[in-house]
Amino acid sequence: GAVVSQHPSRVICKSGTSVKIECRSLDFQATTMFWYRQFPKQSLMLMATSNEGSKATYEQGVEKDKFLINHASLTLSTLTVTSAHPEDSSFYICSAMDSSNQPQHFGDGTRLSIL
Amino acid sequence: GEDVEQSLFLSVREGDSSVINCTYTDSSSTYLYWYKQEPGAGLQLLTYIFSNMDMKQDQRLTVLLNKKDKHLSLRIADTQTGDSAIYFCAVLMDSNYQLIWGAGTKLIIKP
Numbered sequence: 465g466a467v468v469s470q471h472p473s474r475v476i477c478k479s480g481t482s483v484k485i486e487c488r489s490l491d492f493q494a495t496t497m498f499w500y501r502q503f504p505k506q507s508l509m510l511m512a513t514s515n516e517g518s519k520a521t522y523e524q525g526v527e528k529d530k531f532l533i534n535h536a537s538l539t540l541s542t543l544t545v546t547s548a549h550p551e552d553s554s555f556y557i558c559s560a561m562d563s564s565n566q567p568q569h570f571g572d573g574t575r576l577s578i579l
Numbered sequence: 580g581e582d583v584e585q586s587l588f589l590s591v592r593e594g595d596s597s598v599i600n601c602t603y604t605d606s607s608s609t610y611l612y613w614y615k616q617e618p619g620a621g622l623q624l625l626t627y628i629f630s631n632m633d634m635k636q637d638q639r640l641t642v643l644l645n646k647k648d649k650h651l652s653l654r655i656a657d658t659q660t661g662d663s664a665i666y667f668c669a670v671l672m673d674s675n676y677q678l679i680w681g682a683g684t685k686l687i688i689k690p
Contacts, residue, residue: 500622508614508669510622559622570680 467491468560470571478579479550485543485574487558493538494560499531502555502573514541548578581605583670585681592689597655599684601668606649610671613642613653616683617664625666626653655686663688 467490475483487497496515500508512528514520514535522528530552532544541560545552557573582604591597603611612627628635628642628651635642641654655662668681 498622508622508624 468494468558468569468571470558470574472574473572474575474577476577476579477548480547483545483548483576485545485556485558485576487541487543487560487571489539489560489562489569492560492562494541495538495563496561497535497541498559498561499533499541499543500557500559502557508557511543545576548576550578552576553578581670581672581679583668583679583681585666585668585684587682588685588687590687590689591658593658593660595658597653597658597662597686599653599655599666599668599686601651601653601681603649603651603668603670603679605670605672605679606646607673608670609673611642611644611651612669612671613640613651614667614669615664616667622667658686658688660688660690662686 469488469490471486477483498513499511501511502508510523511526511531512520512522512533514533516535516538520533530546532546535541553576555573555575558571560569585601589597589599609630610627613625614622615625616622626637626640626642628644633644639656643652651668663686665683665685667683670679672679
């Protein structure tokens with residue numbers, strides 16, 4: 465079946481650094497990719513929707529300058545957490561859909577820990 | 580490991596009630612969620628229930644939880660065409676706080 469690969473699965477870094485997370489669709493063309501954040505003991509929150517070749521649409525309350533999203537190809541979207549701080553520590557999950565919009569496939573997530 | 584199951588499709592007439600069912604295997608889950616995905620859109624949290632509750636009602640939505648049978652359901656009263664979407668059941672793993680997802684139930688509304 466369709467697979468979405470997310471990398472890295474875990475990252476630990478110092479406060480102030482920038483972290484890039486990759487989301488790849490391995491066997492289909494992902495026209496739309498989504499980025500989610502999951503806070504501890506809470507559910508998933510949609511951060512942004514990205515369509516290949518266009519700017520991402522961010523949900524209310526999500527800082528676009530803080531969370532840079534690039535969807536330059538039909539198989540790759542990246543989320544860059546800029547100047548990360550401890551409050552950015554979280555579990556980040558991407559998902560992808562092809563042009564038929566069904567179904568949505570999830571990556572395994574990235575656990576980001578900022579010291 | 581943890582498994583969450585849902586039927587793939589549900590077809591109802593406009594104005595009727597829709598009941599979407601979900602079963603899970605991890606009895607220690609504290610939070611159970613229902614998400615909605617409209618065509619072309621990302622997941623949106625619809626409602627959730629704590630494991631110490633049997634029922635939660637929010638306007639047209641009613642969530643029922645049977646912990647003994649590990650069964651969760653979402654009832655949508657007076658189903659409208661705007662309710663057409665895929666509904667995902669998700670269970671939070673207490674061991675690592677990750678969400679385990681069902682495959683999603685596509686709700687089809689007949690006029």
